[in-house]
């Protein structure tokens with residue numbers, strides 16, 4: 290009995306290893322993006338990176354867990370790969386950093402490596418991830434794979450970036466009197482997710498454009514421009530929703546924020562809902578991956594940065610003890626306390 294168990298374990302290990310080796314070969318072959326910052330990529334024990342002289346290295350990790358951050362029955366595999374990388378790139382964008390390389394740890398259910406349908410899912414995942422990486426010159430420079438024991442896909446990505454020493458944008462730079470801005474439009478990702486829930490099946494996607502939930506665009510060029518031109522006092526990316534992320538900015542900068550409903554740039558997909566739901570999607574929807582930043586009132590912010598529209602949505606004031614942290618001025622002039630109602634993923 291003991292011998293049989295051991296043999297089975299060995300067989301399982303070997304089958305797994307072969308599949309894993311095939312997968313790594315596949316990733317390596319699909320890896321055509323080159324970066325000057327990567328001296329040595331996939332194939333050795335470690336990758337070797339060379340950040341530009343005079344820069345600091347920025348590191349961020351993002352976990353994509355099936356059932357929490359995506360659903361295999363609703364998100365096409367290319368979207369899961371795209372979103373996995375986009376989330377990390379958006380964190381780099383938030384600090385004005387330039388990406389150097391990505392590292393991916395991937396746990397896949399056994400059938401992903403042993404069935405044609407599973408292999409096609411994995412292929413789609415990497416196609417989505419590598420297409421986005423190629424657009425921004427971010428190679429996958431290493432990672433690890435393992436068999437997921439519970440049938441769920443788990444992708445953990447690490448992004449390495451660089452920024453001129455001492456210049457990376459932070460959440461803590463906001464001051465009372467600053468004006469508050471965001472890039473792009475709000476509520477689109479949550480609105481698209483709602484319609485995906487309503488349809489309840491895999492969407493047919495022919496292009497990555499105009500799919501804020503499936504294929505969000507990390508605002509790397511806008512973030513780099515904010516840093517380079519010295520516009521932003523504080524900056525972060527909108528991953529959890531405006532109300533939650535603005536709360537982070539208020540905490541780190543020790544300020545109060547006031548947002549004007551009438552100024553919010555609403556994504557057309559969110560505007561299709563009734564007005565209260567539209568506002569809820571814009572404030573709490575999350576996953577828009579736009580940038581939220583503050584700038585002193587005397588800094589003239591252009592209408593577009595790196596081709597992305599910039600909208601003033603409010604301002605920062607002094608924080609008073611015991612007062613609400615954030616206020617929203619409704620369209621009719623009513624002032625309401627803005628609560629952190631950010632997106633709670635799928636765990637409601």
Ligand SMILES: [Mg+2]
Nearest residue numbers: 380383526528
């Ligand atoms: Mg972030």
